[in-house]
Amino acid sequence: MSYLSIIVLIPMISLAVESSGLGVRGFWDTVTDTRTLIACRVSFLCSLAGALVNAVFGLILAWVITRYRFPLRRLIDGLIELPFALPTAVAGISLTVLTTDNGWLGKPVFDLFGIRIAYTQLGIILAITFITIPFVVRSIQPVLEQLSRDYEDAGLLLGAGRTRVFFQIVLPEIKPALLTGFSLAFARGLGEYGSVIFIAGNIPFQTEIAPLVIMSKLEQFNYDQATAVAVLMLFFSFTIMFFVNRLQAKISRFTGEH
Amino acid sequence: MFIELENICKSFGSYKASDEVSFGLKEGALGALLGPSGSGKTTILKMIAGLEIPDSGDIRLDGARVNNVHPSKRGIGFVFQNYALFRYMTVFDNIAFGLKTRKTARAEVKRRVEELLSLIGLSGFEKRYPSQLSGGQKQRVAFARALAWNPRLLLLDEPFAAIDAKVRKELRSWLRSMISALKITSIFVTHDQAEAIEVADRIIITNHGRVEQTGSPIELYREPATPFVASFLGESMIVEDYGRLLGFEGAPPNSRGALRPEFIQIYGPGEKIQYENSVEEATVVSLAFRGACVEAVIDLHGFQLSSGYSLEKPSISVGGKVKVLIYRLYAFEGDKATLVNNSRLEAHGNGYSFAI
Amino acid sequence: MAELSFSRENKWLRRLLIMVSFVFITVMLILPLVQVLAQVWDFGFKNFWEAVTDEYTLKALKLSILTMISAVTLNTLFGLAAAWAITRFRFWGKGLLITLIDIPFAVSPVIAGLVFIMTFGRLGWTYPFLEAHDIKIVFATPGLVLATIFVTFPFVAREIIPVLLSRGTDEEEAAMLLGSGFFQLFRRVTFPHLKWALLYGIILCTARALGEFGAVSVVSGHLRGKTNTLPLHIEILFREYHTAQSFSAAAILVAAAILILVFRNILEHVSEKDREF
16 A cells, blocks of 8 residues: 555655646646647647557457457467557657658558658557557457357347448447457557657657657756646546446446446 | 258267157147256257258248258247346337337337236336346246247247246246147257156157157157167156066066156055066065155165055065065167067056046 | 358458558568667667667666566566555455556556655655655665556556456355465465466566666766666667667667567467366
């Protein structure tokens, strides 16, 4: 208990104390500063996009891994956790080099579509997507593994097509897990720093993310303002967590079996 | 609807789930697929429904081969082992599901669901979710859902397995009367012989993916065709080298057979014996009170045999001598079982002819 | 079964989904790995070896390992204690404790670093005390260790709490009635159940501790050779356009990551087998 206090509680409290030193006025000015607001918006939208991409691909991956048997299935399954094992800085530099205009991925994409990935918001989304791949897959996988085939068979026998079976029977069963994975990915994306800063290019008003604003304020020894932005970000992440918990409680209420 | 299966084979990898399975069921009959777990019962049921596809053999419904017919077009209702009710849908939506997929008008859906709910005695439960129902209620909803589209064949996979013993008996007779009232051909899977005997008109006994025997409960009980059926259905005692028993001297060497408790008549001291020349002396090993009678275990030529002994008869005690008559036994030969009557009684023209 | 006119699985859908998975995995996970190796390959082995055995790289590696070992050790001990307390005793503030354990997951690593600066830094309220006793935390090794502990500390606790909760206390109570002491109880009865979860938690903790960037970046002050962990060193090299050297250092971490991944998969395989008995 006291270990926990030293590691978590005391620092968190001092953060609150510090930001109060700025006063309400100063706090408000800092968090409504255009640069801060835009950075927050970039963080919010990019991590939302990353989480959405992962919701779709994570669902497909979890489905493919649990339902199909094919060569290299074990490899795919084993690789899913790579983003957790690989240091974010390594992922960051590697993705950056990969997606610059003459990178393996960046060049063909630019040649074909005229789209740049590195140093744009697309790059931020890519980095966040990479970092958060395991969340959705690993949330859904155990649910899919335990979901009896009988539900699908029942739907099939009652005359439902594949689409109806998936959307009306399978999807509701995995929705809570999907939501959990999605929100974990989203929250992680909001706070992600290491992998993003390399690929983002950190152009103010364009590809600057909220954690970076904190960082640059710190480098200018502007501790008060850094803290204010941090408090704002904390507020965002806790709000998201709160709503997700509420939503999950609502879903699990009538199933009762969870 | 009548149903026929002919030489159905199905393997999962090297495991043979069904091996030359053949049986038939008449229109309106209630059949039970009975066998120990892992004997391939559920696989047979799923193949009839089209949820599994046989490797070879024919499945015919009303004489038409349905191997290639889509499951939903076979006219089959299916009640799953754990009911597989859709947890995120209300009772109403669960029952209505099959109607909606077939594009039934909304008013008709409502009418039909209400009709089914009153049939299963759950009117007023429309808005509940499956988690708010008891095991028995869930089963009824699953039953109603399977019936919604007026199937001509109803399949039930272990319908009573998930229900506690008290409600199970009640539900059995409910289902039995429901099915006979609807006159729908039905097959259910069970590993509980009492359940099969009580509920079904016909029993199909499976073991190791093969059908051992098909028949009415009483036929199977009285004339088991295989050693497995003889020992699986009802109570039986295996006897080796039964040629030692009086009246069965004609047995081949190393013979095996089975005795049911009712094949053994025990005469207490001083009791009048009808076939004096057919009885042998045995020693009482143990006695146990069973309510309606006493269960006596006797030692006869080294065989430990048990049988009921009426409380009305002269009293016997452990270690005492009694006279024993064996009416008949099932003789096993390879995978065949045949009824062999006591040769000394045959002279008296006594058969096994009681009929219900 | 060519005669079948229906099938339960749509073959084309199946192929499509498998293909999508392969493409996604290849582009998102395999390409970045290959990129690192390719950079190193182009750089040549001799140059690579020079970059890796560079004084600062080695110092950073040493610091990273030191940080990792301290964080993993302390968090494992704490994780066990917290999990034990939460599942075995009722006490006031238990709900709060469970929530607090999750906080590092919900907080950006940059903020995690920031809170330490605010607490122990020049402006922090503990600064006068630390200054008086000549203790340096921020911009020094203790700060790195603290920040790493903060970021990685839910891993072990979160893995073992569900296991302890699902196991219940029956076996322990039985053992206690049979007169076994605390350590014997733990070693013989409790530990076998949670060893896989514990190992899994330790692996996750190790991976994160080794790779932590944001939090460490804030508290390190970027003093090269003194408070640079390997990930921070990689950043500096990359920013100074020593791309090849940066990738060489990254290759060490990639090797560690692959090792961790392989170990995790073996662990999963073994624990699944173990559970069957």
